Amino acid sequence: MARLLGGVTSSHIPAVGNAIANGQTQTPYWKRFFDGYEPAKAWLKKAAPDVIIVVYNDHGLNFFLDKVPTFALGCADIYENADEGWGLKPVSPFQGDAEFSWHLAESLVEQEFDICTCQEMKVDHGFVNPIRALYGTLEKWPVKAIPLAVNTVQHPVPTAARCLKLGRALGKAIASYPEDIKVVIFGTGGLSHQLQGERAGLIDVDFDLECIEKIAAEPEWMTRFSNSEIMARAGTEGIETIMWLVMRGALRDDAKVIHKHYHAPISNTGAGVLVLEN
């Protein structure tokens, strides 16, 4: 049977990809941010998953605004990164696991999560940068990867409560897959940030740390907030933090905290790395 070993969170902002591509990870600005990934990388290396499921949002590479699925699951053998228009060089394609994806899709729909299934899906920086931060930038990726895109760009976006429930359904879906594979889920994006408006540049360290603590120990806490309330605290783009709840919901309630890392500012954001072991 498939085993879910744990979950890892990561920022996915473009600047992370740029810093890696430009060899800046040990500059004074970036050092603390990237060094804090080392324990997460070590845990991941030891866990050695066969497949990672990356929960992220597309920022206008695969999805335009003509069709915006609330939840979209990659169900392909391969996922290509591509030109996003602003200069980050695309990385090597990622190998998927179509059989596993279709199992997940069937199970999720049976559990009344009517997700969009994608047999072609370009993956943008939201998917790529956490993998680069946690595995390095490689010609051949050492793990299969499945994209699970959550709409956090065009409102209405799903509630925190819905994301946690999706995670719980995903956990059941993984556990019911008959093949003996090891799985890890990445919850990406966040934490507090706002890119536009007179309130641009908002970072709320207190809220970010509370999110890390509560998502680890008591994720129901976050489901008490409406999306308006989350955006009031964490900024419009800080709403991405709901994607951490998909990861958290898939894990056992008593998942163990292996690593906590927080750094701000990184570009416009507060950035958190949380490693939970199932």
Added chain:
Amino acid sequence: MVWKKHAYEDIPGTYVFDGRTAHASYAINKMLYTFNDEKCRDEFQADPAAYCDKFGVTGKLKETVLKKDFLGMLRLGCNIYFMAKMAIPRGTSVQDAGAAFQGITTKEFQDKLFQRAEGMIGKMEKIGGYWNG
């Protein structure tokens, strides 16, 4: 016919990209989306006004595009991620746009980000269990 009111509309200095905004700015966001493709970027660069016409980008929005007034584009409902596909290659970062919203320099904007993070190590130590090198 009315657009429903949302609690997030009362958050100061904040423009949430929702159906109402997306509906009004569909044509320009569609044009900006094509900039994922280098050929489209080149076609736009060769004749920006004709490219706007091709996508039905007219009036004030067209003016802001031709003037490379990225702040104006955002104020008129462009999505920040789609706008970035035009602005970043032309030397305007997302931080530059954020600073422009507040009428401050990008350096001042960046300084404010650091100010907002002040005391974070102490806060983490108080909670406990955080990596710190």
